[in-house]
Amino acid sequence: MSKSKSNLKVTPGEARTLSWWKTRKDKIDMDPPYQRRGRLWSKTDKGYLIDSILNGFDVPKLYVADFTYVDSKLNRKRLPYAIIDGKQRFEAIFDFFAGEITLNPDFLLLENPGLKLGGLGYRDLARNHAEIAETFDNYNLSVMSVITNSEALINELFVRLNRSKPLTGAEIRNAMAGPAPAVIRQLAKHEFFVELVSFTMQRGQDLNAASKLLLFEFSDKPQETKKSSLDSFVRSATKKRSQLELAARRTIAGLNIMTEIFLPKDRLLVSNGVIPVYYWFIRSLKEPEYRLVRDFLVRFEEQRKANRQRAERSSRTASLDQELLEYDQYNRSTNDLASYNGRIEILKRRFSKFVSTAGAPNLFESQER
Numbered sequence: 001m002s003k004s005k006s007n008l009k010v011t012p013g014e015a016r017t018l019s020w021w022k023t024r025k026d027k028i029d030m031d032p033p034y035q036r037r038g039r040l041w042s043k044t045d046k047g048y049l050i051d052s053i054l055n056g057f058d059v060p061k062l063y064v065a066d067f068t069y070v071d072s073k074l075n076r077k078r079l080p081y082a083i084i085d086g087k088q089r090f091e092a093i094f095d096f097f098a099g100e101i102t103l104n105p106d107f108l109l110l111e112n113p114g115l116k117l118g119g120l121g122y123r124d125l126a127r128n129h130a131e132i133a134e135t136f137d138n139y140n141l142s143v144m145s146v147i148t149n150s151e152a153l154i155n156e157l158f159v160r161l162n163r164s165k166p167l168t169g170a171e172i173r174n175a176m177a178g179p180a181p182a183v184i185r186q187l188a189k190h191e192f193f194v195e196l197v198s199f200t201m202q203r204g205q206d207l208n209a210a211s212k213l214l215l216f217e218f219s220d221k222p223q224e225t226k227k228s229s230l231d232s233f234v235r236s237a238t239k240k241r242s243q244l245e246l247a248a249r250r251t252i253a254g255l256n257i258m259t260e261i262f263l264p265k266d267r268l269l270v271s272n273g274v275i276p277v278y279y280w281f282i283r284s285l286k287e288p289e290y291r292l293v294r295d296f297l298v299r300f301e302e303q304r305k306a307n308r309q310r311a312e313r314s315s316r317t318a319s320l321d322q323e324l325l326e327y328d329q330y331n332r333s334t335n336d337l338a339s340y341n342g343r344i345e346i347l348k349r350r351f352s353k354f355v356s357t358a359g360a361p362n363l364f365e366s367q368e369r
Helices: 018-024 042-054 087-098 122-128 129-135 153-163 171-174 181-188 191-196 205-219 228-240 241-261 275-283 287-313 322-332 338-358 362-367
Strands: 009-012 062-066 083-086 141-149
Touching: 018 087, 018 129, 042 087, 042 129, 062 153, 083 087, 083 191, 129 275, 153 171, 153 228, 171 181, 171 205, 171 228, 181 205, 181 228, 181 241, 191 205, 191 241, 205 228, 205 241, 205 275, 228 241, 241 275, 241 287, 275 287, 275 338, 287 322, 287 338
Parallel strands: 062 141
Antiparallel strands: 009 141, 062 083
């Protein structure tokens, strides 16, 4: 075993009840850098975990970075614990204690099937079914203590523990070692992602989009952004820190411009797949042209929609805008380099025509006839 491997120690923690963990909820860092985005479980999912606990079924082990044994540089929030694996389970337990979820309507207590408890919360149990509430309070979680000063080893442990779970590429990259994941996380906190985009962030979609923009700036041109390409970029950027820092500054500057162009929860930004296309298209423009961009894109998307509808209604191709059909075709392979280059060039050509007419609406209307 290599020396670095010996820096990781995983041992069973002392037996702790759910009520013990509840009183220490605020002493657990629930959002360390490598963590998946929380709140992915539905109320039904959470209720099912509570069902398992009350019926005595085994709950999978949780893994917690234990800083009570060592003053670790990884302890950014200066708390005794940081969750590595099991965040959703902890959240379900804390939510039940807090009354934010209840037992599922079909809940069945196996030792007393005739007892109707479906829909009840923790306070209801404590008030009317004290013994059942005590069963929950005294349930012992199996929590593994992880002791290490190596963030890379914690990241590797997180990925290994989640290999059989449906992690997204963004979530796996977020747990990789090196400087790139931290840069990507910082970019994802930009106002553009926080306020302007209108797609969900729960599975790291913002991290995914941010990594694509960073790769473009790192390479100074569009690149293929399939999972393997992004993974390779994150790994290789470790050896090119100055180039990565420059790319990050350029990306922030580009996002600042995007923030001035788009609106909060913009209907143009419903998919992270369009973000790199719009970004690199806007990057090619001059500052006086920025004021026309959103109007152009709104009209462009309206024209695309109308063109698709005509194509569905008629087999006559003469009346269709072939360039828009070509854009739609490119759009089916979102992460391909040819797709990026094709869509960006189409936007640039059509924007040039749009600008030449001062953004006149009849530019698109004439193409519809």
